[in-house]
Amino acid sequence: MHDLKHLSKKKRIHRLNILKKQDVAAPDFSAPLKESRPERKKLRLALPVLALLLAAYPIFNLLISAKTALSSVSKGSTAAVKTDIYKELDNWRAFQLAADMLPSSSFAQDRLSARLPDGGTVVYAIDEPLQRRVTRLMEDFQVPYGAFVAIEPKTGRILALASHSSTDPSWEKSSCFNLYPMASLFKIITATAALEQKKVSPDTVFPFNGRLTSENPKYWRVNPRGKNQELPLAVAMGKSVNPVFGRLASDVVGKDSLVSCAERFGFNQLLFPTPLITPSKAAIPQTDNELKLMGAGLGREVKISPLHAAAVMAAIANGGVMMSPSLVAEVSNPQGKAVYTHKPQQIKRLVAPEVTGQLARMLSTTVNSGTSRRAFHDRRGRPMLASVKIAAKTGSINGTDPAGHYSWFAAYAPMEDPQIALVALVINQNKWRIKASNVGEKALEVFFKDPS
Numbered sequence: 001m002h003d004l005k006h007l008s009k010k011k012r013i014h015r016l017n018i019l020k021k022q023d024v025a026a027p028d029f030s031a032p033l034k035e036s037r038p039e040r041k042k043l044r045l046a047l048p049v050l051a052l053l054l055a056a057y058p059i060f061n062l063l064i065s066a067k068t069a070l071s072s073v074s075k076g077s078t079a080a081v082k083t084d085i086y087k088e089l090d091n092w093r094a095f096q097l098a099a100d101m102l103p104s105s106s107f108a109q110d111r112l113s114a115r116l117p118d119g120g121t122v123v124y125a126i127d128e129p130l131q132r133r134v135t136r137l138m139e140d141f142q143v144p145y146g147a148f149v150a151i152e153p154k155t156g157r158i159l160a161l162a163s164h165s166s167t168d169p170s171w172e173k174s175s176c177f178n179l180y181p182m183a184s185l186f187k188i189i190t191a192t193a194a195l196e197q198k199k200v201s202p203d204t205v206f207p208f209n210g211r212l213t214s215e216n217p218k219y220w221r222v223n224p225r226g227k228n229q230e231l232p233l234a235v236a237m238g239k240s241v242n243p244v245f246g247r248l249a250s251d252v253v254g255k256d257s258l259v260s261c262a263e264r265f266g267f268n269q270l271l272f273p274t275p276l277i278t279p280s281k282a283a284i285p286q287t288d289n290e291l292k293l294m295g296a297g298l299g300r301e302v303k304i305s306p307l308h309a310a311a312v313m314a315a316i317a318n319g320g321v322m323m324s325p326s327l328v329a330e331v332s333n334p335q336g337k338a339v340y341t342h343k344p345q346q347i348k349r350l351v352a353p354e355v356t357g358q359l360a361r362m363l364s365t366t367v368n369s370g371t372s373r374r375a376f377h378d379r380r381g382r383p384m385l386a387s388v389k390i391a392a393k394t395g396s397i398n399g400t401d402p403a404g405h406y407s408w409f410a411a412y413a414p415m416e417d418p419q420i421a422l423v424a425l426v427i428n429q430n431k432w433r434i435k436a437s438n439v440g441e442k443a444l445e446v447f448f449k450d451p452s
Contacts (some may be wrong), residue, residue: 085097085116085118085120086120086331086333086339086340089331089339089340091324091326091342091345092272092273092274092324094122094326094327094328094331094340094342095274095276095325095326095327095328096274096276097116097122097328097331098114098122098124098327098328099177099276099327101114101116101122102114102124102161102327103173105122105124107128107132110128111123111124111128111329112124112126112128112131118334119334120331120332120333120334120339121331121332121336122328122330122331123328123329123330123331123332124158124327124328124329125152125157125158125159125326125327125328125329125342126158126159126160126161126327127150127159127160127447129446129447130150130159130160130443130446130447131159131160131161131162133442133443133446134148134160134162134424134439134442134443135162135164137434137439137442138162138163138164138426138434138439139164141433141434142166142433143164143165143166143426143427143428143433143434144165144166144167144402144404144427144428144429144433145164145165145167145168145171145175145402145404145425145426145427146162146163146164146165146424146425146426146427146439147162147163147175147176147306147424147425148160148161148162148163148176148306148422148423148424148425148439148443149161149176149306149307149309149310149422149423150310150420150421150422150423150443150447151310151311151313151314151323151325151420151421151422152314152419152420152421153314153315153317153318153323153412153418153419153420153421154318154323154344154418155323155326155342155344156311156314156323156324156325156326156344156345157326157329157342157344158325158326158327159420159447160422160443161176161307161327163175163176167402167429168402171402174276175306176305176306176307177276177277177278177305177306177307178278178305179278179280179281179303179304179305180303180304180305180306180399180401180406180425180427181300181302181303181397181399181406182280182297182299182302182303182304182309182395182408183297183298183395183396183397183406183408184240184242184296184297184393184394184395184396184397184408185297185304185309185393185395185408185410186262186294186295186296186297186299186302186395187237187240187245187295187296187297187393188312188316188359188363188393188410189258189261189262189265190245190248190249190253190258190295190296190297191233191237191245191248191359191362192261192265192350192351192355192359193249193253193257193258193260193261194233194248194252194253195355195358195359196257196261196351196352196355197252197253197257199252200233200248200252201233201358202232202233202234202237202358202361202362203232203233203234204232204233205230205231205232206230206231206232206233206236206244206247206248207222207228207229207230208220208222208228208229208230208231208241208243208244208247209221209222209223209228209229209243210242210243211243212239212240212241212242212243213240213242214242214243215242215293215296215298217246217288217289217292217293218289219243220242220243220246220247220292222247231244233248233362234361234362234365235365235369235370237362237363237365237366237370237393238362238363238364238365238366238367238368238369238370238371239365239369239370239371240297240366240370240371240393240394240395240396242296242297242298243296245295245296245297246292246293246295246296246298247292247295248295249291249292249294249295249296250288250291250292250295253295255284255285255291258285258291258294258295259282259284259285262282262302263282264348264350264351265312265350266279266280266308266311266312266322266350267279267280267281267282267302267304268280268281268282271308271347272307272308272325277305277307277308278305280303280304280305280308281301281302281303282294282299282301282302282303283299283301283302285299297395297397298397300397306423306424306425307325309408309410309423310325310410310421310422310423311323311325311347312350312410313410313411313412313421313422313423314412314418314421315350315351316350316351316356316359316360316363316391316412316421317356317391317412317418317421318418319353319356320349320350320351320352320353320355320356321346321348321349321350322346322347322348322349322350323344323345323346323347324344324345324346324347326342328340328342329341329342330342359391360391360415363391363392363393363411364389364390364391364392364415366391366392366393366394366411367390367392367411370394371394371437372392372394372409372437372440372441374437375409375435375437375438375440375441376390376437376441384441384445385413385441385444385445385448387448388413388414388444388448389413389414389415389416390411390412390413390414390415390444391411391412391413391415392409392410392411392412392437392440393408393409393410393411394407394408394409394410394436394437395407395408395409395410396408399427402427403429404427404428404429405427405428405429405432406425406426406427407425407426407427407428407435407436407437408423408424408425408436409422409423409424409435409436409437409439409440410422410423410424410440411440411444413444413448419447420444420447422440422443422444424436424437424439424440424443426439
């Protein structure tokens, strides 16, 4: 800019000198300016340069200003982000933050924690022995795909969030938050809808036909005059009898009531306000056969995440109230000051306490005499956790994303004062590695016994 001023000044002096040389009383602006050839040549060279510099200056100045502004905004936004992390932390922002940092977390003095980029710290709510045991179990059995979630029913504190894949390690990161066919875990919702109508109880003997594991509703019809199979609903829950719950959905509950109950349990809505967790979905049945399949847990388009399934079991254990799941015990800033501490938060009531009591009776048969009896008893038939009463449900179905056989196990214990609710999902392929019920049994064993 100094050069531009110099050129302008030089030009003004030059023009004044020319005017002084002219012998006129007053300047005649209509007369042509007379210049010598050397002066005209100089001007001819200087004026284009001057014009170019004057034209370029605003752009140059704008670029310099923009660079300065961007630098200032960048520095300011970094500080703002750091400030916002600590100022705006609520349960779900803390959940998202903890989930993002989980891959870089480590155990120290029996507490799982992760260091934030600015020097802050996330301390997890996770139970160290439980997390280690389940993770090691899935690794030892080299499960193709496995996910496990455990929740403290009364507080929503996540006690374990583990996953493993010997087939695709990239699957592990979001495995507990993605959707999979719910299979027979949906029988819990069918039973809830039926019990709420007060047309049946856990002791109601229900007629049916077809094999217990039948997947074709045309074989489930009962013969009014002929012989039919019969089972109390509580026993049918433990044995996961498809025809019973298919007919229960169709003949007792009805489509509207079943869909309404599923939505109350969190399907087809944003139950957890974070993009991390995919909302569970349940396609509305269009025919009576589709309704039967849905009630029996055979609806392929009824899908749930392991986290949501664990939250449902925790709600049943908590008298019907679902608590907000929390990964975080505490978040501290770089100075070591706690800026967020988990406080239990209620999401909604799923079901009345009297119905959860009836569900508990039905779910207790799964371990005692139902589909997971082998996993919880030794070869002599002795219970491995004799002092702990367990309410549980299994599920089994083939799936395609990822491909394999889906094995579910959901439970809470002890029934009289629930301390843990859990869900295990194992997807086996050509070679069976381990069932989800075995993972659940080992998890409960380490939780209620000596962790060594």
